[in-house]
Amino acid sequence: MSLDELYRRVIMDHYQKPRNRGRIEDDAVTIDLNNPTCGDRVSVQMRVKDGTIEEAKFLGEGCSISLASASMMTEAVRGLKVEDALRLVDLFSEMMQGKDVDFEQFPLEDIEALSGVSKFPARIKCATLAWKALEKGLKSSQASGH
Numbered sequence: 001m002s003l004d005e006l007y008r009r010v011i012m013d014h015y016q017k018p019r020n021r022g023r024i025e026d027d028a029v030t031i032d033l034n035n036p037t038c039g040d041r042v043s044v045q046m047r048v049k050d051g052t053i054e055e056a057k058f059l060g061e062g063c064s065i066s067l068a069s070a071s072m073m074t075e076a077v078r079g080l081k082v083e084d085a086l087r088l089v090d091l092f093s094e095m096m097q098g099k100d101v102d103f104e105q106f107p108l109e110d111i112e113a114l115s116g117v118s119k120f121p122a123r124i125k126c127a128t129l130a131w132k133a134l135e136k137g138l139k140s141s142q143a144s145g146h
Helices: 003-016 064-077 082-096 111-119 121-144
Strands: 029-035 040-049 052-061
Touching: 003 064, 003 111, 029 121, 040 064, 040 121, 052 064, 052 082, 052 121, 064 082, 064 111, 064 121, 082 111, 082 121, 111 121
Parallel strands: none
Antiparallel strands: 029 040, 040 052
């Protein structure tokens, strides 16, 4: 099996069986974003306590890349300090720009499967939508002192 085939399977697995899909019922930061060019919509929720992301969930509608990326992102950031999650957002953004990224300090999870998206500029917004919501939520969480 080629690496591209493996990556496609990982993306489809997250799309068909998304992790952390749902709502956080109590005190959570919620950010809703959409990509008007393709119709992707995502609502990312996170509970941040003492500077650590205790829980992250999402709901949304969109293409396989958008929803798989949200699933992978929620898996990767749970348990991270806010500063580390923001660094991971930066690394993901660099990966989407086609840069070589060293994820050594973070568990890759399945995120690397999205690296090929950088070859398709029209799809980069799909992959980054949930990450932009996460970043916006984390920054608002920092500002409010959570």
